[in-house]
Each structure stands twice: as structure tokens, then as C-alpha cells.
Amino acid sequence: MSWSQSTCATAVPVTAGNTVVVSINGTQIPAPLCAAENGGGATFGKWYTYTPTINTTVTITTDITANTPRVDTRLHVYTGTCNTLTCYSGDDDSGANYSSIATFNVTAGTTYYIGWDNRWTSNGFTFQIIENSQTPTPSSPINYTTQSISTINSDYNICVVDMDGDHKDDIVGVNNNNLKVHYQTATPGTFSITNFPLTGVTYLPTWSLAAGDYNKDGYNDIVLGSGSGLSILRSNNTGTAYTGITPGQYIFCQRTNFADLNDDGNLDIFSCHDIAPNVYYLNDNAANLTYYQTSVTPGAMNLGASGGNYATLFTDFDNDGDSDVFISKCSGPPCELIRNDGNGVYTNISATAQVNVTPIQTWSSAIADFDNDGDMDIIITASAGTHRFFRNELNTSNSVEEAYTNITAGSGWDTNTSTNIDNIAYDFDNDGRVDVLGAGGKIMFNQGNNVFAPINYPGISVGAVGDLNNDGFLDIQNGTTIKYAIPNGNNWVKVTLDGIQSNKNGIGARIEIYGAWGKQIRDIRSGEGFKYMSSLNAHFGIGTATAITQIIIKWPSGIVDTIDNPTINSVVNVVEGSTLAVGEFATNGFSIYPVPAKDILNIKIVDGISMKSAQIYDLTGRMVLESNLTNDSINVSSLTIGNYILLMKDDNGKAYSQKFIKE
Numbered sequence: 330m331s332w333s334q335s336t337c338a339t340a341v342p343v344t345a346g347n348t349v350v351v352s353i354n355g356t357q358i359p360a361p362l363c364a365a366e367n368g369g370g371a372t373f374g375k376w377y378t379y380t381p382t383i384n385t386t387v388t389i390t391t392d393i394t395a396n397t398p399r400v401d402t403r404l405h406v407y408t409g410t411c412n413t414l415t416c417y418s419g420d421d422d423s424g425a426n427y428s429s430i431a432t433f434n435v436t437a438g439t440t441y442y443i444g445w446d447n448r449w450t451s452n453g454f455t456f457q458i459i460e461n462s463q464t465p466t467p468s469s470p471i472n473y474t475t476q477s478i479s480t481i482n483s484d485y486n487i488c489v490v491d492m493d494g495d496h497k498d499d500i501v502g503v504n505n506n507n508l509k510v511h512y513q514t515a516t517p518g519t520f521s522i523t524n525f526p527l528t529g530v531t532y533l534p535t536w537s538l539a540a541g542d543y544n545k546d547g548y549n550d551i552v553l554g555s556g557s558g559l560s561i562l563r564s565n566n567t568g569t570a571y572t573g574i575t576p577g578q579y580i581f582c583q584r585t586n587f588a589d590l591n592d593d594g595n596l597d598i599f600s601c602h603d604i605a606p607n608v609y610y611l612n613d614n615a616a617n618l619t620y621y622q623t624s625v626t627p628g629a630m631n632l633g634a635s636g637g638n639y640a641t642l643f644t645d646f647d648n649d650g651d652s653d654v655f656i657s658k659c660s661g662p663p664c665e666l667i668r669n670d671g672n673g674v675y676t677n678i679s680a681t682a683q684v685n686v687t688p689i690q691t692w693s694s695a696i697a698d699f700d701n702d703g704d705m706d707i708i709i710t711a712s713a714g715t716h717r718f719f720r721n722e723l724n725t726s727n728s729v730e731e732a733y734t735n736i737t738a739g740s741g742w743d744t745n746t747s748t749n750i751d752n753i754a755y756d757f758d759n760d761g762r763v764d765v766l767g768a769g770g771k772i773m774f775n776q777g778n779n780v781f782a783p784i785n786y787p788g789i790s791v792g793a794v795g796d797l798n799n800d801g802f803l804d805i806q807n808g809t810t811i812k813y814a815i816p817n818g819n820n821w822v823k824v825t826l827d828g829i830q831s832n833k834n835g836i837g838a839r840i841e842i843y844g845a846w847g848k849q850i851r852d853i854r855s856g857e858g859f860k861y862m863s864s865l866n867a868h869f870g871i872g873t874a875t876a877i878t879q880i881i882i883k884w885p886s887g888i889v890d891t892i893d894n895p896t897i898n899s900v901v902n903v904v905e906g907s908t909l910a911v912g913e914f915a916t917n918g919f920s921i922y923p924v925p926a927k928d929i930l931n932i933k934i935v936d937g938i939s940m941k942s943a944q945i946y947d948l949t950g951r952m953v954l955e956s957n958l959t960n961d962s963i964n965v966s967s968l969t970i971g972n973y974i975l976l977m978k979d980d981n982g983k984a985y986s987q988k989f990i991k992e
Contacts, residue, residue, distance in 0.1 A: 332405070332722040335354060335355025335356065335374070335375055335376055336355060336376060336411075337356065337376050337411035337414070337442060337444075337677065337953060338375070338411050340358075340376035340377050340378045340442060341376070341377050341378070342377070342378050342379070342380070343377045343379055343443070343458065343921065344421055344458070344553050344706075345378070345387075345458045345459065345460045346457065346458060346709050347393075347395060347455050347456070347457050348377065348455065348457075348458070349453065349455050350375055350445060350454050350455065350456065351451050351453045351603075352375075352445040352451055353374060353375050353445055353446065353451045353452075354373055354375070354451065354675070355373060355374050355375050355376055355466070356373070356374055356376070356790050357371060357372055357373060357374050357446070358371055358374040358405050358444045358445075358446040359414065361415075361441075362405060362416075362419050362957070363404075363405040363406055363416035363417070363419030363770075363790075363810065364404055364405055364419035364421040364429070364431075364691060365393060369448075370448045370537070371403070371446035371447050371448040372447060373446065373447045373451060374444050374445060374446045374447070375444070375445045375446075376442065376444055377442075377443040378440050378441065378442055379435075379441045379443055379458060380436075380438065380439065380441070381435045381439070381441075381460065381936075382437055382438075383437050383460070384434075384435070384436055384437050384566070385434070385460045386432060386434050386435070386460075386461040387431070387432070387433060387434075387435050387458060387459065387460055387461065387463065388430065388431070388432045388457075388458070388459040388461060388626075388746065389404060389406065389429070389430075389431050389443065389456060389457070389458055389459075390424060390428070390429065390430045390431075390456065390457050390459070390711070391404075391419075391424060391428040391429050391430075391454055391455070391456050391457075392423075392424025392425050392428040392429070392430050393455065393456075393457050395455040395457070395978045396428065396454050396455055396769065397953075398426060399424060399425045399426035399427070399428040400426070400428060400452070400910070401419075401422075401428065401450055401796065402427075402428055402429045402445060402449065402450065402454060402456075402954045403419075403421045403427065403429060403445065403446050403448045403449060403451040403559060403591035404420050404421075404429040404431055404444070404445060404456075404500060404874070405419045405443075405444040405445075405446070405624060405653075405786070405989075406418040406419055406431060406433065406442070406443055406444075407438065407441070407442040408440075408441060408442070408787045408788070409431065409442075409787075411442070411589070411679050412905050413444065413687065413815070415787050415788040416788050417433065417441065417770050417785070417787050417788060418431045418432075418433040418747075418770040418785075419431055419683065419754050419770075420644065420747070421714055421770070422602060422712075422713055423746070423747070423748040423750075423768075427449065430438055430746055430748075431693055431746075431747065431769060431938070432461070432745075432747050432769055432770050432781070433667070433747075433770055433771065433785050434771070434784075434785040437884065439722075443456075453519075454502075455480050458880075458929075464876070468782065469525070469679070469784050469786070470758040470760065470774055470784065471757055471758035471759075471802070471814050471815070471817050472814075472815045472817075473786060473789070473812040473813060473814055473815060474812075474813045474815060475788065475810060475812055475813075476518070476810070476811045476813060476923060477521075477809050477810055477811075477812070478511070478809055478810075479809060480511070480522055481500060481502060481511065481806070481808065482502070482809065483502025483503055483504050483507070483807045484502075484503065484504045484505070484533065485502065485503045485533060485534045485535075485538065485553075485835050486500070486501075486502040486806070486808055486809070487534065487537075487538050487793055487860055487861045487862065488500070488502075488503075488538050488540060488859075488861065488862040488865070489501070489794060489795035489806050489862070489863055489864055490540040490549055490550070490791035490795070490799065490862055490864060490865055491514065491549065491825075491864070491865065491866070492540075492548065492549055492568070493510075493512055493568055494547050494548060494568070494575060496825040496866065496900065496902055497513040497796075497799055498513060498519075498795030498796055498797055498807055498864045498866065499511055499512045499513050500520065500797070500954050501538075501540070501840075502552065502863055503533060503534060503538070503551070503553065503562075504527075504529070504533075504616055505527075505530060505533055506526060506527050506528070507524055507525065507526060507527055508522050508524070508525040508527055508551070508562055508571050508739075509522065509523070509524050509525075509942055510522070510525070510583065513574050513797060513804045514822065516800040516909075517798035517799055517800060519799070519812075519901070521845065522974075525570060525571045527571060527573045528572075528573055529557045529560075529572060529573030529574060529575060530553070530560045530562070530573035530575065530692075531558070531560050531573075531575040532554075532555035532557055532558050532559055532560040532582075533553055533555055533560075534553040534554055534555065534585075535554075535555045535556055536554045536555060536556060536582050536583050536584075536585075536855065536860065537554040537583065537584050537585045537859065537860050537861075537862075538552070538553055538585065538860070538861070538862045539550075539552045539554075539585045539587050539598075539856040539862050540550060540587070540855060540862050540865070541587030541596045541832070541834050541855045541865075541922070542596065542832065542833040542834055543563075543587060543595070543596040543598065543612055543832075544564065544616035544834055545567070545595075545616070545832075546564055546565070546566040546792065547566075547833060548564035548565075548566075548567075548568035549564070549834070549865075549905055550563050550564055550571075551571075551849075552585045552587065552598050552600075553585075553821070554580075554582030554583065554584070554585035554600055554678040555582055556581055556582065556603075557579060557580070557581075557582075558576070558577065558578060558579055558580045558582065559575075559576070559580060559582050559598070559600055560573055560575045561573070561574040561575075561576075561584060561598070562574075563616070566674050567667075573983075575582050576610065576618065578608065578761065579793075580600050580602055580604070580608055580621050581602055581603035581604050581605070582600045582601065582603075582979070583600075583601035583602075583603050583638060583640065583692075583859070583884055584600075584601045584638075584640040584641050584657075584693070584856055584859055584860075585598070585600045585856060586598075586599045586600075586641055586643060586854075586855050586856035587599075587834075587836055587855035587856070587938070588643040588652060588836060588837065588855065589831075589832055589836065589837050589885055590609055590611065590629075590630060590632070590673070590740075591653070591672075591673045592651055592669075592671065592673075592885065592982055594614075594830055594831055594832060594885070595612035595613070596832045596833065596834070596836060596855075597609055597610060597611050597612050597613050597618075597676070598610040598612075598618065598738070599632070599641060599643075600635075600950055601638035601639060601640065601641055601656070602622075602638055603636060603637065603638060603639070603659075604636045605625075605636050605753075606622055606623040606624050606625060606633060606635060606636070607622070607623050607632045607633035607634075607636050607638050607641070608620065608621065608622045608623070609621055609630070609632060611649070613687070617991045620766065623733065626778075626809045630673050630674070630675050630676055631667065631674075631675045631676070631677065632654060632667065633656050633665060633667070634677075635662060636659075636662075637658045637659055637661060638656055638658065638661045638861045639657050639658060639659045639691070639692045639693065640656070640657040640691075640693040640694065640858065641654055641655070641656050641657075641856070641857060642654070642655045642657075642693075642696050642854060642856070643836075643837065643852075643854055643855075644696055644705050644852040644854060645705070645837075645839055645852055645857075646666065646668070646704070646705050646721065646723075647668060647723060647730065647982070648703070648704055648723060648839075648874070649669075649800075650821050650835045650839075650883060650887065650983060650984070651669045651671065651837070651983070652669060652852070652887075653667060653668050653669045653695060654666075654667040654669070654675065654699075654887065654923060655667075655692045655694060655707065657691045657692060657693050657709070657783055657859075658690075658691065659687070659690055659691065659692055659712065661687075662706055663679065663684075663685035663686060663689070664679065664684060664686050664689070664691065664694065664709055665677055665679045665685070666682045666684050666687075666707075667677045667687075667893060668730070668784045670966055670981070671981040671982035672981065672982040675869055677923055678730050681730050682730065682731075682732055682733050682735055683719075683732040683733055683735075684707060684709070684716055684719055686709070686735075688714065689709060689711055689714055689715070689717060690711060690713045690714055690860045690879070691709050691710060691711050692712040692713050692750035692751070693710065693712075693750065693751055693752050693753075693858045693859035694707060694708060694709045694710055694752065694763045695707075695708040695710050695752045695753065695754040695767070696754060697754040697761065697763040697764055697851075698721075698849065698850045698913040699754075699762070699775060699779060700720065700778075700779055700849060701761070701762070701846070701847060701849055702714060702721075702848075702954070703841075703848055704721040704723045704850075705721055705852070706718070706719060706720050706721050707719045707733065708723070708742060708752070708765060710748075710752035710765070710767055711748050712748055712750045713748055714748070714777070715737075715743070716738045716742040716743075716745060716748075717733070717735060717742070718735050718736050718740045718742045718779070719733040719734065719735055719736070720721050720733060720734045720736045720779065721794065722734055728883045736779055738889065739780070740779055740780055740781060741773065741776075741780055741781035741782055741783070742773075742781060742902075743865075745769075745773065745783060745883060746765075746987070747767065747768035747769030747771065747783075748766030748768050748905065749767045749769075749791065750859050750860075751767070751791040751858045751860055751861065752765060752767040752768075752791070752859075753765070753766050753767075753791060753794060753861070753863065754845070754857075755794055755803050755863075755868065756775075756803075756868065756869065756870040757772055757774075757803055757835070758774065758817060758870065759801070759802060759817070759820070759821045759868075759870025759871070759872070760775075760819055760870055760872045761846050761849060761869075761870050761871050761896050762774075762775035762776075762777060762870075762871045763775055763822035764806070766782075766789070766791055766794075767783065767791065768791050769783070769785070770785050770787070770790065771783040771784055771785045771786065772786065772789070773785055776929065777796055777808065777970075778784055786812075787961065788812075788899060789805065789812060790804045790807055791805075791807070791832055791858060791860075791861065792806050792807030792808075792812075792861060793805070793806045793807075793861045793862060793863050794806075794857075794861075794863040794864060795863055795864035796823065796864065796866070796868065797811055797813065799900075800814075800816055801816070801821040801822075801823060801868075801898055802814035802815075803817055803818075810846050814845075818873075819870050819871070819872050819873065819907065820870070820871045820872065820873070820874060820875065820898055820990070821868065821869060821870050821871060821897070821898060822842065822869050822871065822877055822880070822897055822898070822899060822900075822901060823866055823867070823869075823899075823900045823901070824840050824842075824866065824867040824869070824880060824882070824897060824900075824901050824903065824904045825866045825867075825900060825901070825903070826838060826853065826865075826867075826882065826902075826903055826963060827902065827903070827905065828884065828885075828886075828906045829886075829904065829905040829906055829946065829948075830884070830886035830888060830903045830905060830974070830976060831884045831885040831905055832885070832988075833885040833904070834853065834855070834865050835853045835865075835882070835885075836853050836854065836855050836865065836885075837852070837853060837885040838852070838853045838882055838883060838884050838885060839851075839852055839882075839883040840852075840853070840880065840881070840882050840883075841879075841880070841881040841882075841929075842871075842875050842877055842879070842881075843877070843878045843879045843880075843881075844867050844871060844876060844877045844878050845874050845876070846871065846872070846874055849869055849871075851865060851867040851869065852870075853865055871897065874897075875897065876894070876897065877892055877895050877897055878893070878894060879891060879892065879894075880892040880895055880901060880903075881907075884905050885984075886905065886984050886986060887977075887978075887983070887984025887985050887986045888905055888906050888909065888974065888975060888976070888984075888986040889909075889986070890905065890906065890907060890908040891908055892901050892908060903910055906946075906948065906974050906986070906988065907948075909974065909986070909987065910990035918934065918935055918938055918977065918979070918985030919932055919933060919934045919935060919938075919977060919985055919987070920933045920941070920987075921933070921975065921987055921989055924989050924990060925989070925990035925991065925992035926989060926990070926991055926992065927966070927991075927992050928964065928965065929960060929962050929964060929965070929966075929968040930963045930965050930975070930989065931961060932958075932961050932962060932963065932977075933961065934961070938957050938979050939957060939979055939980045940977045940978065940980075940985075941957065941978060941979065941980050942955070942956070942957055942961055942976075942977065942978050943955070943956045943957075943958055943966070943975060943976070943977045944956075944975075944976045945973050945974070945975055945976070946966070946973065946974045947971065947972075947973055947974075948972055948973070948974070948977060953968060953973070954967070954968065956975070963975075965991055968991045969991070970991055970992060971990070971991060972988060972989075972991075973989055973991060974986055974987070974988050974989075974991075975987050975988075975989055
């Protein structure tokens with residue numbers, strides 16, 4: 330076939346079976362690329378069309394014996410027309426020797442455009458189309474409308490987060506000299522745009538971006554991860570300007586995060602290091618940052634002592650109130666589960682938990698309470714190879730770390746051959762079960778009982794997630810395109826946080842909701858998946874349930890807020906400590922008397938707990954009194970009349986809190 334004939338408009342029709350590609354010598358595959366994890370780089374393409382006669386599941390693959398040895402190929406699958414192509418599926422490196430495998434649902438009579446590019450080779454090869462079954466495609470539990478916004482045109486548009494403190498998600502874009510924010514307005518689906526000129530930014534987020542208010546001014550700051558180091562966009566105290574800061578250390582950044590690593594109430598900055606032990610910057614409470622590298626810097630925490638680190642996810646796996654760490658690994662080493670033991674001590678428990686499986690290659694993992702039993706499960710979502718699904722077997726009746734159970738067989742993850750560098754876990758259809766968006770142009774919907782089923786969507790792919798029209802359903806922003814979820818009748822609640830003793834965003838907080846279904850949990854995390862930054866608000870679907878009996882927020886400080894009978898289909902904003910009941914237990918660590926207190930506040934500590942320090946805060950978050958505990962009372966005579974929060978820490982650094990009145 331000549332160069333001029335191999336265009337989208339003259340694509341060769343093919344059917345199930347083998348097709349021989351003589352060479353890649355036709356017109357270039359245009360944007361959007363459907364398998365773009367390795368960027369652009371192609372100059373030629375080869376075009377085919379496939380029109381199935383039945384509703385079925387199809388696999389297109391070059392990982393076949395006709396290609397011996399296997400060929401490094403890159404595949405793009407589109408729907409639409411040649412003038413308006415929409416990504417539907419695609420793959421780069423899922424098969425052996427970087428060959429391609431893409432599996433997706435197709436509809437009878439729909440034409441799918443198959444494009445192969447020369448990013449890795451112009452040589453010929455054979456691809457195979459396999460029609461896997463004649464089972465009709467199941468109906469979609471949620472549908473989407475697509476909106477293209479041409480002004481989302483920064484070099485990096487990979488962040489959806491609240492940037493002005495109104496608890497509505499905004500869209501963040503970054504260039505080397507500009508930060509562009511699309512602020513969500515009061516009119517659903519519309520945005521006002523502000524550009525912030527930048528200086529001092531050396532590195533752009535070629536690998537990842539994270540957001541969090543590390544300087545405690547009420548506005549989110551941004552960390553940008555590149556292959557050479559990271560840069561920080563720091564807000565001023567009015568959110569009207571940003572300063573670029575580049576610390577300067579060499580880091581082959583992959584995933585970046587904001588997290589309170591030493592439980593001191595300040596957000597620190599973490600970065601995966603691809604070719605060396607992981608690194609982080611500790612915040613001194615004045616937004617001054619000190620650099621550490623695991624196993625290199627004296628006194629550094631054990632947060633990944635080897636290379637191959639591609640994504641970190643900070644969440645509370647053992648339900649002890651602090652954030653542990655799961656590290657997704659690429660290029661050979663097994664993934665790591667690192668337990669936070671308090672006081673800056675982290676212990677690698679991967680072998681005990683039995684999640685250190687090999688061989689597996691992953692750039693990110695999907696982590697959530699998939700079975701709604703109150704603890705976080707792990708799906709190691711492969712970037713090449715096969716997925717693994719582990720159920721958390723936490724036993725709260727003892728202090729022994731139990732092994733996770735591999736429940737991959739029969740879960741739907743054993744038959745899901747689509748792989749991707751980015752995988753994220755959210756309840757996309759608001760039915761009360763957490764789903765996973767990854768590869769193959771599909772969402773793996775949680776059916777309950779730890780079974781997932783794939784539903785394909787034209788043009789869908791992993792992006793930044795948030796509620797971009799404030800309707801309680803999660804939307805997906807990818808480049809200039811927003812996939813708006815169409816409400817399906819399921820009910821929901823959205824919880825937004827304002828930290829006082831804890832960090833402003835509530836990063837590291839555990840949120841629980843209770844109702845007729847039982848219990849659901851979310852942890853607030855900065856940095857989900859591999860690349861993107863998604864909403865810091867907690868979204869819960871409750872399906873057809875018509876009431877929520879209780880919301881409980883367990884803050885990193887140890888403060889526990891409780892909201893009884895919240896209104897469904899609404900946004901519930903919680904200020905840390907605002908719901909603590911005076912004179913009642915806020916934790917099970919201690920009790921206080923008398924309440925109100927005049928001069929002396931007596932403390933009765935639960936047997937088996939040894940408290941070492943006490944701090945008293947007013948309700949604006951200002952610490953007004955601090956004491957090392959040498960007896961069972963605190964002199965509060967110097968305090969003015971009002972409401973206060975007593976925050977105590979035990980010998981392991983675990984926090985307990987309770988509200989009291991000074992008379």
C-alpha cells in the first residue's frame with residue numbers, strides 16, 4: 330500500500346482474525362493519542378476499520394506467535410469520524426517485549442478506527458482481532474456528557490482541587506511561567522479564569538502534581554514533580570499570587586504527595602524517587618522545608634529504601650488513626666506496605682502482609698474499602714502483566730498484623746487484561762461501592778461481594794476527578810475535555826473539611842458514614858494514582874438509601890467530630906472540633922472533670938495508656954497552653970472564660986482529644 334492511500338479516510342476494513350501490516354508508512358496518528366503514556370514521537374501511522382456484526386468483547390493484540398520475536402508496537406482505537414476522532418481504547422506495552430494488548434466492548438454496526446504508529450518501529454508485523462464472546466454489553470450504571478473547554482490549554486492540565494476555599498472543585502493548569510485556575514462559579518458547569526504569573530519555577534510536572542495548604546494560609550499550594558527534581562507553587566495569604574520555589578535537590582520524581590509524615594499538624598512534601606531511595610521535605614510549622622532521603626540522610630524515616638518507586642498512597646491501613654504508606658513499584662521490585670508506628674517510625678510489613686508479590690509491574694494501585702467492611706483493600710493494578718486484588722484481613726482484637734488475602738480469582742480482575750500506568754478508585758455511579766477507572770476505555774464497576782464488571786465508555790480515560798458542576802456526582806477532566814456524570818437517581822453526600830489543629834485540608838483524616846447499608850469509609854489523600862491530583866473533598870454515594878444516620882470525622886490530631894442525621898444530597902462542611910460535645914467522651918483515652926472547670930482540670934487516663942503531653946487550643950486553632958504531664962491535672966486558671974479543646978498524646982505519639990468549658 331502506498332503512503333498516500335494509508336489515511337484514516339482510506340482505512341482498510343478488517344474482520345476478526347489476523348491482519349498483516351507490511352510497514353508503518355501512512356499518515357500520522359493525530360491527537361488525541363489513545364496510548365500516550367510514552368508521549369508523542371510518531372511521524373507515520375497505518376489505518377484500519379473494524380465494524381462488528383454483534384455486541385461483543387474484542388481483543389486487539391500483537392502478542393501472538395505470528396510475531397516471533399514480539400514487536401514493540403503502539404495501538405490507538407477511535408470512534409466517531411475521521412474529522413472528529415474520539416479515543417475509545419489503546420495500548421502500548423501490555424504484552425511481551427512491549428507488544429500491545431487492548432480489550433474493550435463493541436457494539437454491532439459501529440465502526441472502530443484502528444491506528445498503529447511508528448513511535449517504536451516502522452517495520453511490519455501481524456495483529457489479531459479476537460471476538461471473545463457474544464454476550465451483550467451490559468447497561469451503563471452512569472452515563473456522561475462531554476464538554477470541550479478550549480481555555481484549558483496550559484502545558485499541564487492534571488489537577489482538580491478547590492483553590493479558593495469555597496469547597497468547590499476548580500481546574501488547575503501549569504506552564505513554565507504561569508498558573509491558570511478555572512474557578513468553579515455558582516452557575517453549574519461554568520468557570521471564571523485567573524492567570525497567576527510565575528517566577529522561580531525550574532521544574533514542570535512531567536510526572537505528577539499534588540496540592541495541599543502547607544503554609545496554612547487557607548489556599549492550596551502546588552508541588553510539581555519532574556524527572557530532575559520538584560518545584561513548589563506557594564500561595565500568598567490572600568490567594569492572589571504564587572511564588573515559585575525550587576529546593577534544588579536532584580530527584581527522579583514520580584508520584585508526589587502532601588502528607589503529615591511526622592504527625593505534627595504540618596503538611597510535608599513527599600516524592601517517589603525512581604532510581605534511588607525516596608525523599609521528603611519536613612515542614613517546620615513556618616513552611617520552611619528540610620530535605621531528607623531514606624537510608625541516606627541521618628535520622629530519615631524509612632519511607633522506601635530502594636529504587637523503582639512510582640506511586641505512593643498515604644492511607645490508614647491498620648485503623649490506628651495515622652497514615653501508613655503503600656508504594657507501587659515498577660521494573661521488578663515488589664510493592665511495599667509501610668506501617669506508621671508513630672514518632673516518625675515506619676516499618677516495612679510487606680512480607681507479613683503478603684502483598685510483596687512478584688513478578689508484577691505497576692505504576693499505581695487502586696486502594697479503597699471495596700467491600701465496605703471498614704478497612705482499606707488493595708488492588709495492585711498492573712501497568713504490564715496481571716492485576717492482583719488483596720482483601721484487608723485486619724483483626725482489631727489484637728495487635729498482630731494479619732496477612733492480606735489474595736482474592737483475585739473470580740473478582741473480574743483476573744480476566745481484565747487492560748493495563749495502564751494510572752488507576753484510581755472512586756464511587757463513580759454513587760451506588761455506595763467504590764469502582765476503579767484504569768485502562769481500556771472502561772470503568773470496572775464494583776458489583777459487591779468483591780466482584781467487578783467492566784463497562785466501556787467512548788473516549789474515557791484516567792484524568793483528574795472532582796465534582797465540577799456541584800451536583801454530587803464525580804466528573805473526569807482530561808486535557809480540554811470534561812466528562813460530566815449524568816445523575817442517575819442515586820443519593821449522595823459530600824463532606825468538606827476545614828482543619829484547625831490538623832492541617833487545613835484534613836489530609837490524613839478518616840471519614841465514616843453510617844446508614845441502612847452499614848458503613849463506608851474514605852481517607853483524605855493528596856495524590857491519587859500516578860500522575861493526577863484529584864478533589865480533596867470526600868464523596869459518598871448511598872444508592873437508593875434515603876437517610877444517613879451519622880458522619881464521623883477522625884482528624885489526624887485525634888479530634889473526632891460527629892454529625893447526626895445529616896441531610897442527604899448535600900454538602901456537609903465540618904470545622905475541626907466544632908461538633909465535640911462538652912463533658913462527653915471524644916475519645917476512649919481519657920476523661921476530664923469538673924466540666925465546667927474553674928482553676929484545675931483533672932484528668933483520668935484509661936488503664937494501659939501513658940500520656941506524655943497535653944496542649945490546649947481555643948476554637949480558632951490557637952494553642953493557648955502546653956504542658957508535660959507530671960500529674961493528673963492541669964492548671965487552667967490563666968485561661969479566659971470560653972470553650973477549649975484538650976489534645977493529649979501518648980508515648981507512641983497517638984493523639985486523643987476532648988472539648989471542655991473554662992468558667
